[in-house]
Amino acid sequence: MRELLELLEHDARRPVSEIAPMLGKSEYEVEQDIRRLEKDKVILSYNTLINWEKFGDNTVTAIIEVNLMPQREVGFDAIAERIYRFDEVRTVYLMSGSFDLLVIIEGKSLQEVANFVATRLSTIDGVTQTRSHFMLKAYKKDGIVINDEERDRRLVVTP
Amino acid sequence: MKTDIDFSKRLSPAVQSIAPSGIRKFFDIAAKMEDVISLGVGEPDFVTPWPIRESCVYGLEQGYTSYTANRGLPELREEICKHYAECYDTHYDAATDVLVTVGVSEALDLAMRALLAPGDEVLIPEPCYVSYQACTILAGGVPVAVPAKIENEFRITPEELEEHVTEKTKVLLIGYPNNPTGAIMTRKDLLAVAEFAKKHDLIVISDEIYGDLTYGGEPHVAFSSLPGMQERTLLLNGFSKAYAMTGWRIGYALGVPAIIAAMTKIHQYTMLCAPITAQMAAIEALRHGEKYMKKMVAEYDRRRRLIYEGLTKMGLKCFEPKGAFYIFPDITSTGYTDEEFAETLLESEHVALVPGSAFGACGKGHVRCSYATSIDKIAEALTRIEHFIKNHKK
Incomplete structure (x- = not known):
């Protein structure tokens, strides 16, 4: 099952007809495996890694260290949820060390991201510093x- | 350059007697094509893992640019011996039993020159790597081909060897896992060959360059690890295939001090030593390269299954390869000879592969496909080959 996951992690568009012989399984078996992994939320989603800059978009990415005041019972989780619910927020990690949350935000401009941090993020109750x-x-x-x-530098035919 | 001198009388007769490699012609045609997919490459498509490359850069920065001992850096020889002790429980002395060479190619050449007297015969199971016969002839020996059979998954048996052994036979040269067939020899198969070698008092040169690349659970057996065989075996191995280091040119020979000393004598006058930069990288490969190697092997294995299923499904008879990164389908059902098949396929579908007869007469009717290329390219090549077979039945 690990091998199947590794194959999909590397290329989610690989057809089952190709995966099956590689794993020595039937196409039906592989389809069942994938369905089960999706159902169990082991496979969360199939994304595409896009070089937006090359496409012509100039998005701005900010990495924000956030300090929190932990809350009784729920600790950091409730505040983390308030933060990750925003569409602008791409990634949220709870960290050890000198800050608590690492938040990655994407926006169309510096202005937009700065605005989001100032008006949305830092005003959340429990956020003490960004x-x-x-x-x-x-x-x-x-x-x-x-x-x-890196490209194939080999000769076309060698013994 | 133009000249009126007749060089046919001036060039060495031994060199003139060697046929040029049968692969050359295909290379010339394929090299000119834009969209060719090559299954004709006998080396990994991976580049050397970054930590190994980085260690070479570091060595250069530190000023490691000198000659090394003729036999190779002591640390490298020790790592090689440690590797054989750990993997095969076979014990070699780093001071006397190892010679680091410029690829297995040099090691094989040295071995032949160190061992053969004029007229000595060398038993060579075929199909086999293209340089076995040539090295034998250049060293004054006589290559004796022993054809392996597809029915026996291209393994060689003592009975087949017995048919070709004579008074003059001195060496048996085997290469498993095999290029071009992908065949391996199990421990049981090798024990029978060992018995044969003992019976006829032969030296066994065992080219184990693909030893780390075996699939399907049957582990590689070093020939020298068989009971009583260490003193009889000259084991050749290197870093090219397992660690994707073909261009670094690092190989080695393991054997009894007398043979290693004889080989070292030639090596010191002809090569002096293997490049120090590559030797440094080889140390890194043995110390920290295993996980990268295992990852590459797992990837070859997936490709192997895909190409085996693909070729079988389109009706080509082939046996499931268990080692190296080659598959050797029988293409006689198409009505073509292997040369015609390879040539026509290249011209019409732009897929390059190597005709089996390049690897010995018994390779006729087969082609060698290397699956050391990406899954996407293999899938595309399979589609093209299938298209070719449907439209070109003779």
Whole structure:
């Protein structure tokens, strides 16, 4: 099952007719496995990693360190939920160290992101401090090198 | 350059007697094509794992640019011995039993030159790697082909070897997992060959460059790990295939001190030593490269199953390869010879593969497909081959 997940994680569009022989299973078995993994929420979704910059979009990404005042009973979870419900928020992690939440926000402009942090994020009850870092350049994302120049340099036929 | 001198009389007769590699012609045609998918490449499509490349860069920065000991860096020889002790429980002395060479190709050449006297015969199971015969001839020996059979999954048996052994036989040269067939020999198969070698008092050169690439649970058996065989075996291995390091040119030979010393003598006058940068990288490969290697092997295995199923489904007879990264289908059902098949396929579908006869007479009627290429390309190549077979039945 791990091998199936690894294959899909690498390329979710790979057809079952290709996956089945690779795993030594029938197409039906693989389809059943995938359905079960989806149902169990082991597979959460099938996303596409897009180089938006290349497409012509100039989105702004900010990585924000957030300090919180933990609440009785629910700790950080309730505030984290209030934050991750916003569509602008792409990623939220609870962290060890000098801050509590790492929040990644995407917006159309610097202004938009700054506005979101000032009016939405920092005003949430329990948020005590925010520090924003704007991303300048992405080199690698989710295991994929953004501008990968490596190509097949082998000769066409060798013994 | 133009010349009036007749060089046919001046070039060595041994060199002139060797036929040029049968692969050359296809290379020339394929190299000119734009959208060719090549299943003809005998090396990994992966680049060397980054930590190994990085260690070489570090070595250069630190000024490791000198010669090394003729036999190779002591640390590398020790890592090699440790590897064989751990994986095969076979114990070699790093000081006397190891020689680091410029690829297995050099090791094989040295072995032949160190062992053969004029007229000595070398038993070579075929199909096999293209340099076995040539190295034998260049060293003054006589290659004796022993055809392996597809019915027996291209493994070699003592009975087949017995048919070709003579008074003059000195060496048995085997290469499993096999290029071009993907065949492997089980422990039981090898024990029978070991018995044969003992009976006829032969030296066994065992080219185990694909030893780390086996599939389906049957583990690789180092020939020298068989009872009583270590003193009789010259084991050749390297880093090219398992660690995707073909261009680094690092191989090694493991054997008794007398043979290793003889090989070292030639090596010190002809090569001096293997490049230090590549030796540094090889140390890193043995120390920290295993997980990258295992990942590549798992990927080859998936490709192997895909290509085996694909070729079988389109009606080509082939046996399921268990090692290396080649599959060797029988294409006689198409009505073509292997050369015609490879040539016509390349011209009409732009898929390059290698005719089986390049690997010995008994490879006739087969083609070698390498699955050391991406899944997408394999899938596309299978589609093209199927299209070709449907439209080109002779």
